[in-house]
Amino acid sequence: MNGKEANTYDAIVIGTGMSGGMAAMELCRKGLKTLVLERGRDIRHGDYPTANLDDWELPYGGRIPEEVQAKDYPYLSRKGYVMEQGGIHHFLKDGAYPYTEKKRFDWIRAYQTGGRSLVWGRQCYQLSELDFTANAREGIGVDWPIRYRDLQPWYDYVTRFVGVSGRAEGLDHFPDGPFQPPMPLNCAEEHLRQSVHARFPRIRVSEGRVAHLTDYDPAVHLGSRGNCQYRDRCRRGCPYGGYYSSNAGPLPVAEATGNMTLVNGAAVREIIYDADKKRASGVRVKLLNTGEEVEYFSRGVVFLCASALNSAAILLASRSSAQPNGLGNDNDQVGRNVMDHHHSVGASGQLEGYTDKYYKGRKPNGIYIPRFVNLGDAASKRSYLRGFGYQGGGSRGSWQSLVREINVAPGGELKAAITQPGSWNLGITGFGECLPNPDNRVTLNYDKLDADGLPTLVMDVAFGENEAAMRLDMQAYAAEMLEAAGVKNIRTFNQDVYPGFSIHEMGTARMGRDPKTSVLNQHNQVWNCQNLYVTDGAAMTSASCVNPSLTYLALTARAVAHAVKTFG
Template sequence: MSKFYYNDEQESYDAIVVGTGISGGWAAKELCEKGLKTLVLERGRMVNHITDYPTANKDLWDFPNNGELSPEQLKRQEKQNRTGYTIKAPHHFWFVDDIEHPYNETKRFDWIRGYHVGGRSLMWGRHSYRWSDIDFEANKKEGVAIDWPVRYKDIAPWYDKVESYIGVSGELLNLPQLPDGQFEPMMELNCVEQHVREKVSDNFDGRVVTAGRVAHINSDKKFDGLNRSSCKFRNRCVRGCPFGAYFSSNSSTLPAAERTGNMTLRPDSIVHEIMYDSNTKKATGVKVIDRVTKETYEFKAKVIFLCASAIASTSILMQSKSDRFPNGMGNDSGELGHNIMDHHFKTGARGKMDGFDDKYYKGRKPNGIYIPRFRNLGGDSNMKDFTRGYGYQGGAGRGDYEDAAAELSHGKAFKDAILKPGGWTMNMLAFGEILPYHDNKMTLDYDKVDQWGLPTVTFDAEIKENELNMRKDMQEQAATMLEKSGVRDIEIYDDEYALGLGIHEMGTARMGKNPKTSVVNANNQLHSVKNVYVTDGSFMTSASCVNPSLTYMAFTARAVDHAAKELKKGSI
C-alpha cells in the first residue's frame, strides 16, 4: 500500500472513507472494486503489511525486563494499560499515547485505541460470530430502546460474503442463538477442553462447548490471491501477523482495494468535520488536519463512509455543525452520542484439573473455547433477575516452571522441576450484553482541546442493575460447569470492569426506522443526509453478547452495495 496524496492535484473523489480498521478496510475494498475512485483517510501513521511489524519474530527474551514496560513508559499509557494485557513491550506501540490523545471521564471509561493504518484490525481478538433474530428482535420484544429496522435474513447473505473472504474457523452447531456460517476447519480443542466439552454436554441441556470462531485461516485454501497463508500457531497475533493468517485490513482488504487502482490512501489525516450543502441537502466532503504538519485540507466526494470507530465517527458528526444541524450532523433525534454500549466481562471462574499430567499439546493455539449463550432463550432458560445473556471464552493450559522457580532457587531439585510442565488449569471468562441506556453518553468539551485544537471527548456511562445481576449468574454458572467437569480448587472472580474495557464500544449513532428516535436508517445512511453512511460500531441499536466485528463488516459490505446502486441511479 503505497499510493499517497499530499498536494492539490486532486481534491475530488467518488467516495471518501474515514478510517482504515475493520469497517474502513471493507468500505475501501468494496467501493474500489465497484469502480469508485476512493480516498481513504487515516488519522494515524502508515503501517505496511509485514515490513512494519517490528516485533513479529522476536522472542520474549529479546525484550528488556521480560517484556514489561518501564514506569516512565507506563505513565504515557496509563489508560491504555487498564486492560492489564494490551500494554506490553512486544506490542505497546500499537496503542495510543494517553498524554498526546487525552479524553475526559465523568465516570470511568476505558477507551483503548490504535491510531495507524489498519487500526484495531491489527490487534483485535478475532472472534467472529453471527447475530440471530433473537438479537435483532430483543429490543422490540422487551420494550427496550428502539427496534432494529433489519432482521437476520437481511444480513445473512453479507455474513456469507464476509466469512468466505476473511476465513473464519469454526464448528457447525445448528443453534438458533448462534447461526452457523462459512467456516474454515475448527481449531482443535486440547485434551482438557475436550473433557470439559463432554462433561458439560452430559450435565447441562442446551449448553455447548466449542472452539472460538476466529478469523484465522486454518486450511490450505487460497484467499483472493493476497498471499495469506494458514495459521502457524505462534500466538503472536497482536504484534501483527506476517503470514496474513488472521484477517486484518493491512493483509487483506486494503491491498485488495489498492490493486484496483482506484484507492488513494492518505495517512496522518485527521478528519474533524463533514461539509454540508443546505441547497442540495448533501454532504460535499470533509475537512482534514495533517497530523504532522497541522496544515488543513478539504476533500470532496459524492459519498462519505464514516468508519473511524463508534466514538471517533460520532465525534466527527458532532463537530459537523451548520445552520441546518446546530447540534451536529444527523442529530435531529438528539440521540447522537447516547446509548453507548460495550460487552461487560472480567468475571467467571477458574480452577485446577487433575488426571491429564501425561498429556501436553504442540504449538501455541491462538484460540480457546467458546460457550454460546444459554440464558433467556425461552422456557427454563429464562431468568427473573436480568434480561439478555452472555457467553464464555477461555480455555485450558499447562503451567510452566514459574511455580518451581518461586520455591526452589538452586540445585538438582530446581533443575528437575523446570524440565517438567506445571499442572493443568481451566478458565471460563464471561462476556455479557449491555443494554442501550440513553443516559450512557459521550459529549464534546470545547474548553479542553487537543494539540490540533479539536474538542476532547467526555464519557458518562456505566453498567446498571441488569448487568450487575447478570454478572452474579456468570460467576455461578462458570463455577457449576467447572465443578461438574471435575475441576478442583475453583476460584470465582469478578475483576474490575468499567465500560469500554471490552473494546467493543457501540451505539452512539444508532440505526432505526424513525428519524425522531435514531440517527441512521436500515442502510446505514444518515436519515437527513443520504450520502453519508456510518458503518462502524456507532450504528448498533443493541449489543448482543457476541464480538461485533463480523457484524460491522457485513453491514459495511451491504451499505457499500446500496451506496453504489444509489449513485448509479443518481439518488445520492
C-alpha cells in the first residue's frame, strides 16, 4: 500500500464537537471508514482531573490569578466567563491564538477531543416553522431552503439519542419532542410559573429543556452515559456521562464500530479541491506534534464541522486556481452574516415566604420562558422584528451572604445565623435573536499567524438597531413577570454585550436556495463542491432566539443520511 492509499478513507470529518461527533458516529455506524481530525489534544471520557474536587482543593480557591488571565486568557477574561480553575483546562489559552477586532468580539474556544461539547450550556430547543419562514416573510437575508417538516424527524432522532429532559407545552412556535422527564422546578420557580400564567395567559414558564439524562436507557443512550447526578460541575467534565458530550456519547459509539480513526493535533490548513471532478478530494493538515504537513484523502465525502468561524476560515484558506477566493466563495458569501444571540439583560429580586422549604442537590438547570412576541397575531406584534426567550431560576441564599455584610454579633447568635438559609431569589435573563447582516463578517489575516502557523481572523461584527430595540422589551417584561410573582427589591439590568459571548456563532456559510446568495444547498452541501458538507453553526440561515446545538445535531444526522445515499 502506497502513502496515498494508506491515507485514504471513505469519509473525513473535521472537528469533534457537537456536529463533528454526530457526523463521526453516523458515518461509522453506516459502515464508512472515517478519519476524524481534531486540532486540539485528546481527552477521553472520564479524563476530567477536577471533576471530583472542591474549590478549596484547587490553587487560589479555584480562581485564576490576574497575571495568568492577562497572559494566557486575554479574551476570555474580559467577561470572566470561565475564570475558575476547575474547568479552565477545557478552554483554549487564547493568548497564543489571537484575532483582530475591528469591533469587539468575545470568541470563546475549546480545542480538544469533544471541543465545546465538554463545556456547553446543554439547553436544547428546536427551531419552529415561525423561524424557518421568518426571513422570507420579512424580506431579511435569504430564505431557508428547508422547513420545519424537513427537520422534525431528525429533531426527534437526535433528541432521543442525546436525552433531553423537559416538559411538553403544546406551542407551535416552541415545538415539543420525545423528552426525558423534566428536572422538577423548585418552589420559587413553581411560584413564578403559576403567577405568570395567572397574570399573562400567553406567556409560559417551563422547565429548561436540557441535555441531562433523567431516565437513562442503555438501548437508546449509547456510549458511556448514565443519569445526571445533580452535581452542577458540568464545565469540569462529567465522569458519569449525565450530560451529553461528544466524548460520552457519539465518539465512543463511533470507535466501537472499528471504523473510526481519530487524529489529534491536526490543524487543517485547507480542503483540497479537484477542479476537474468538482469535488473535495481530501484535506491538507499540519500535525502539531511534529510540524509535518500531511495530506489525507477521501473516496466519498468530507464533513466540515470545525465551528462556524473556524469552518469559514478553512473555506477561505482553501484557495486554488479554480477557487481563488476560497472554496465555495465564488459569490463572496463565506464569512458573512455572522450571528450570535444577545443576552445579559433581564431582572432579579427577592421572593418572600417559603422559609420552610429548600432543595436537594445542585440542579444544573432552571426555567425557560419561550418567545411570546411577534408570533404573527396583533396582540404580540412589536415595533422590532423577531423575539426572545428567557432563562433563569430560583435559589435560596446561604451563610455566605453574611461574609459580605456581617450584621449579626459574633458568638452564639452568629453561629445560629450561619446554620439558616437566606431568602429566596428569582432571576431571569433574556436571550434575543440577531438578524443576519452581510456586513457582519470575518476575513482572513495572513499577516498575523497563530501558534500553529495558520492565518487568523479579522472580526467585523456588531449587534444592530433591531437588537437594541428588542433589549428594552427584554428588560421591561422581565421586571413585569417578577412583579406578578410578588418579587421584592427588583433590579433590572441591561449590560453592554458583544457578539461571541453567547458562544452561538452562526451564519458564515449559510444554507439557501440560490448559489448566488448562499454557500450551501438544502442538504448542507457546498454548491460547487457537493461532496463537501458543512453542518455546524456556519450553516444557519437565521438564528432564532433559542440555543442552536440541537439544530446542528439534526442537520448533521440528516446530511449524513443524504451523503451515504448519494456518495456511499
